[in-house]
Amino acid sequence: MQSVRNLFHIDSDLLVPVFTERDTHVPDIDPAYRFNKDVTLAILAGFSHNRRVMVQGLHGTGKSTHIEQVAARLNWPCVRVNLDGHISRLDLVGKDAIVLREQQQVTQFQEGIVPWSLQRPVALIFDEYDAGRPDVMFVIQRILERDGKFTLLDQNRVITPHPHFRLFATSNTVGLGNLNGMYHGTQVLNHAQIDRWNIVATLNYLPQAEETEIVLARVPAMNDEAGRQLASSMVAVASLTRHGYAAGDLACLMSPRTVITWAENCQIFHDPAVAFRLSFLNKCDEAERPMVAEYYQRCFNEELPASQA
Amino acid sequence: MSTDATAPAAYTREQQETEELCAGAIRALSGSASIRYRGRRLHDGHRPLPIHASHLQPDAALQDLPSLRGAADSVALRLLHTDAALHKSLCPPEPVARLVFELLEQLRVETLAPEHHAGVIANLRHRFTAWSHAFYDSGLAEGASGLLLYTVFQMCWSRLTARPVLEKTEDFIEATRWSVSSQLSGDLAGLRRHRADQAAFARHALAIAHAVDAMLKEAQTAQDGQQDAAGDAKAQAAFKLLLDFDSDNDNIPEAAPLGDSRAFSDGAGGYKAYSTSYDREEPAGELVRRALLLDYRERMDGRIASLGINTARLARRFTQLLAVPQRDGWSFGEEEGYIDGRRLAQLISSPSERRLFRKEQFLPQADCLVTFLVDCSGSMKTHAESVAVLLDILLRALDQAGITTELLGFTTGAWNGGRVKRDWMRARSPANPGRLNELVHMVFKDGQTSWRRARPDIAALLKADLYREGVDGEAVDWACTRMLARPEQRRILLVVSDGCPMDTATNLANDEFYLAQHLKQVVARREAQGAVEICGLGLGLDLGAYYSRSLATTLPASLNNELFSEIAQLLGGRKK
Numbered sequence A: 001m002q003s004v005r006n007l008f009h010i011d012s013d014l015l016v017p018v019f020t021e022r023d024t025h026v027p028d029i030d031p032a033y034r035f036n037k038d039v040t041l042a043i044l045a046g047f048s049h050n051r052r053v054m055v056q057g058l059h060g061t062g063k064s065t066h067i068e069q070v071a072a073r074l075n076w077p078c079v080r081v082n083l084d085g086h087i088s089r090l091d092l093v094g095k096d097a098i099v100l101r102e103q104q105q106v107t108q109f110q111e112g113i114v115p116w117s118l119q120r121p122v123a124l125i126f127d128e129y130d131a132g133r134p135d136v137m138f139v140i141q142r143i144l145e146r147d148g149k150f151t152l153l154d155q156n157r158v159i160t161p162h163p164h165f166r167l168f169a170t171s172n173t174v175g176l177g178n179l180n181g182m183y184h185g186t187q188v189l190n191h192a193q194i195d196r197w198n199i200v201a202t203l204n205y206l207p208q209a210e211e212t213e214i215v216l217a218r219v220p221a222m223n224d225e226a227g228r229q230l231a232s233s234m235v236a237v238a239s240l241t242r243h244g245y246a247a248g249d250l251a252c253l254m255s256p257r258t259v260i261t262w263a264e265n266c267q268i269f270h271d272p273a274v275a276f277r278l279s280f281l282n283k284c285d286e287a288e289r290p291m292v293a294e295y296y297q298r299c300f301n302e303e304l305p306a307s308q309a
Numbered sequence B: 001m002s003t004d005a006t007a008p009a010a011y012t013r014e015q016q017e018t019e020e021l022c023a024g025a026i027r028a029l030s031g032s033a034s035i036r037y038r039g040r041r042l043h044d045g046h047r048p049l050p051i052h053a054s055h056l057q058p059d060a061a062l063q064d065l066p067s068l069r070g071a072a073d074s075v076a077l078r079l080l081h082t083d084a085a086l087h088k089s090l091c092p093p094e095p096v097a098r099l100v101f102e103l104l105e106q107l108r109v110e111t112l113a114p115e116h117h118a119g120v121i122a123n124l125r126h127r128f129t130a131w132s133h134a135f136y137d138s139g140l141a142e143g144a145s146g147l148l149l150y151t152v153f154q155m156c157w158s159r160l161t162a163r164p165v166l167e168k169t170e171d172f173i174e175a176t177r178w179s180v181s182s183q184l185s186g187d188l189a190g191l192r193r194h195r196a197d198q199a200a201f202a203r204h205a206l207a208i209a210h211a212v213d214a215m216l217k218e219a220q221t222a223q224d225g226q227q228d229a230a231g232d233a234k235a236q237a238a239f240k241l242l243l244d245f246d247s248d249n250d251n252i253p254e255a256a257p258l259g260d261s262r263a264f265s266d267g268a269g270g271y272k273a274y275s276t277s278y279d280r281e282e283p284a285g286e287l288v289r290r291a292l293l294l295d296y297r298e299r300m301d302g303r304i305a306s307l308g309i310n311t312a313r314l315a316r317r318f319t320q321l322l323a324v325p326q327r328d329g330w331s332f333g334e335e336e337g338y339i340d341g342r343r344l345a346q347l348i349s350s351p352s353e354r355r356l357f358r359k360e361q362f363l364p365q366a367d368c369l370v371t372f373l374v375d376c377s378g379s380m381k382t383h384a385e386s387v388a389v390l391l392d393i394l395l396r397a398l399d400q401a402g403i404t405t406e407l408l409g410f411t412t413g414a415w416n417g418g419r420v421k422r423d424w425m426r427a428r429s430p431a432n433p434g435r436l437n438e439l440v441h442m443v444f445k446d447g448q449t450s451w452r453r454a455r456p457d458i459a460a461l462l463k464a465d466l467y468r469e470g471v472d473g474e475a476v477d478w479a480c481t482r483m484l485a486r487p488e489q490r491r492i493l494l495v496v497s498d499g500c501p502m503d504t505a506t507n508l509a510n511d512e513f514y515l516a517q518h519l520k521q522v523v524a525r526r527e528a529q530g531a532v533e534i535c536g537l538g539l540g541l542d543l544g545a546y547y548s549r550s551l552a553t554t555l556p557a558s559l560n561n562e563l564f565s566e567i568a569q570l571l572g573g574r575k576k
Helices: A003-006 A039-049 A061-076 A089-095 A113-118 A134-140 A208-218 A224-246 A256-269 A270-278 A286-300 B013-030 B065-081 B085-088 B095-111 B118-137 B145-160 B167-193 B198-226 B228-243 B262-266 B292-309 B311-322 B339-347 B378-400 B418-426 B451-462 B472-484 B505-509 B514-529 B561-572
Strands: A053-056 A076-082 A094-102 A104-111 A123-127 A150-152 A157-159 A166-173 A197-204 B035-038 B041-042 B278-285 B326-335 B358-367 B367-375 B404-412 B439-447 B492-496 B530-540 B549-553
Touching: A003 A039, A003 A061, A039 A053, A039 A061, A039 A166, A039 A197, A039 B358, A053 A061, A061 A076, A061 A123, A061 A166, A076 A113, A076 B292, A089 A094, A089 A113, A089 A157, A089 B404, A094 A208, A104 B167, A113 A123, A113 A150, A113 B118, A123 A134, A134 B167, A157 B530, A208 A224, A208 B505, A224 A256, A224 A286, A224 B013, A256 A270, A270 A286, A286 B013, A286 B065, A286 B118, B013 B035, B013 B065, B013 B549, B065 B095, B095 B145, B095 B339, B118 B167, B118 B418, B145 B167, B145 B198, B228 B492, B292 B451, B311 B378, B311 B561, B367 B378, B367 B472, B378 B404, B378 B451, B378 B492, B378 B561, B404 B451, B404 B472, B418 B505, B439 B451, B439 B472, B472 B492, B472 B530, B514 B530, B530 B561, B549 B561
Parallel strands: A053 A166, A053 A197, A076 A123, A123 A166, B278 B439, B367 B404, B367 B492, B492 B530, B530 B549
Antiparallel strands: A094 A104, A150 A157, B035 B041, B326 B358, B404 B439
16 A cells, blocks of 8 residues: 555545556556646546446547556556447457467357456556447446456356456546537437446546656756746647637647647747748638637747748 | 718728627637627727727727737636726716716726737737827827826826826926926836725725816816917817717718617607508519519629629528428438348348448538518619629529529609608608608518529619618518518528618608618617528628628629639528
């Protein structure tokens, strides 16, 4: 057991179990990573109390990374599965495959990712959970319960989950489908299933000061007085695009990832305006660019040069 | 419809674009999504924002971009940092004190602009400096009272922002500054100290406001004794304007005027028509001789051909904006999907051929009705040809995109009230008679008729005799009712107009804003109902006062592809 305060620099008296050894499935620790208190506590509850945790949030807020970094500090092996509309039951549960045994071709059942991880002390993360087809996702209905056993129909075998098996999911929507038109390809999820997730944590954009710190941690070259000022102006632009998005003025917004990319591109091009155009402006609809240029003027007191394309 | 020749300078698309950008910046900075310009004033939804600080009032002299930006940013900060209820409760009743208090509160929130918004800070400074110069140059500061106010504003601003006063006027205000500084110095220091706390700040601001009020009154009584205020007259008149808080700012040009109508609010049940017995609804094609229609059509076709508008592209644009994918049969010969039983035989005969599957096919289909309602009032005569061309192209493109369209128009059967007015006078002209004219609602093209068949009828728009007066409110209501009878799921109404409703007889018998109020009420009601989306296309005029989605343009100058794509966006709902 170790204290959360030391591991995550979060003000909490919680103690969490930590594996003593790292194996190959444990993600690498990113020392610059900043933990959001609420979400970290939710994820830790998932690890220490065997709860099923779903993290929901807009893109680029670092949902999956958040779970990974928590696992990395707990030395907990971690497997990330990216769901998409073509993942089928066979991929998850397992299928008969032809293998060579004693120079003979035989069909043999090969376990899918779900039975494989069920039997190991592994945290299984379903990324883009809302992209999975809802009818297929019923496969995991039973293991969403804490002591739910998993029946392999093909083999008449019942798998009891390993006591340190954990299940997480991340998604952009709360399972109500693509309401704002931003997340094309997401599914409307079955609410009997959403209901089985014990904890749903929401990770949205951070306060500006925290986000500035993240940018500076990611792009250490900027960590001086001028760079700090630049970074806070960049985060301010990002925050304006988010408000603009909320007000319906823009169809896209700047995620923390975009800001970091912008900061990195600044190092390449040595000009915030050029880097801004390349990292974000060109992703915007033509009609929205004047609005974005206006945001840029507010934060940098410079006119964004019109597109030279 | 305003038929007078003294129409204000046209409201251009550029102005509207600037306003939209400024409003967008306010929305982003303040996080209030419902802020927008309507009729050149900022509104929160349908309510005008109570912004009274004098340096933020719309002013013809301060129309450069940085000034507009500064005003917008200031408003955003006000929304963020001022508790409106507290502010209202603290507002002093005396006009001069209120003027000072409003301005101080605004200056307070301006100092709260965060450091990382460097551009906002620069815009705010620009706006205040420009306003001060305009104030000084206009001679407002010449009189004793103007000089006092100007000095106090400069001192407060300088204290709050910790910047020196404007260099240009420093000598000018020196004497006054010296004389008032002893009285105000304590509160001036308090201003800066408490700028983060509205209530504590207000104590000092109120103290200054009352002190200024008292000083002005003193000066006034002294002046009354001397009676030498002749030179001051101009300054005094302008000064009055500063104190005019609750006016609707009708004197700002270029916006569709809005005012309260006494007849409208007092009249029992609001709007009414004196008589509807002469109202007509007619197919427009039958109002014009056939041969003439064909003539007109030929003229229009020539004009359209010379414009070189890419209709096919416009049609694709409309499909993209208005159509939604819907299941439409199957697509066969796919490599994955559902097994297509009819192809199983093929699997036996040519096993390597894998295209045995079929998929559900989704095609964009527009279940949408777009209705154009043209104001056929006298002043539209000058625009007739451009409007006809514009609408014809739109109708054709929408038709190509598979969207149902209608083209309607409204005018009156006679000038100056016609038979309805005669009846009213015969009944000895009772008060508040309501609408006094014969309405004519014209159908140029209905939903069933295709654009191709309606071509000659559309040309009836060129017939100048049809253009008389306009009662917009009832026309919008009529169009909406018509649209609701159609089966399409989405209904969009685009009103093309160049002014506010105008009917001489009705206006004389009721009052000037009677019809305008009704239009506003109808649009608000229909918008709230939600079954019909209403947009306005203003020709040289901002229709934002009536329609929450509107576009301003100038015809025929801007009859080009850009205008069409803007209209497409307006219909698609992208523009606020």
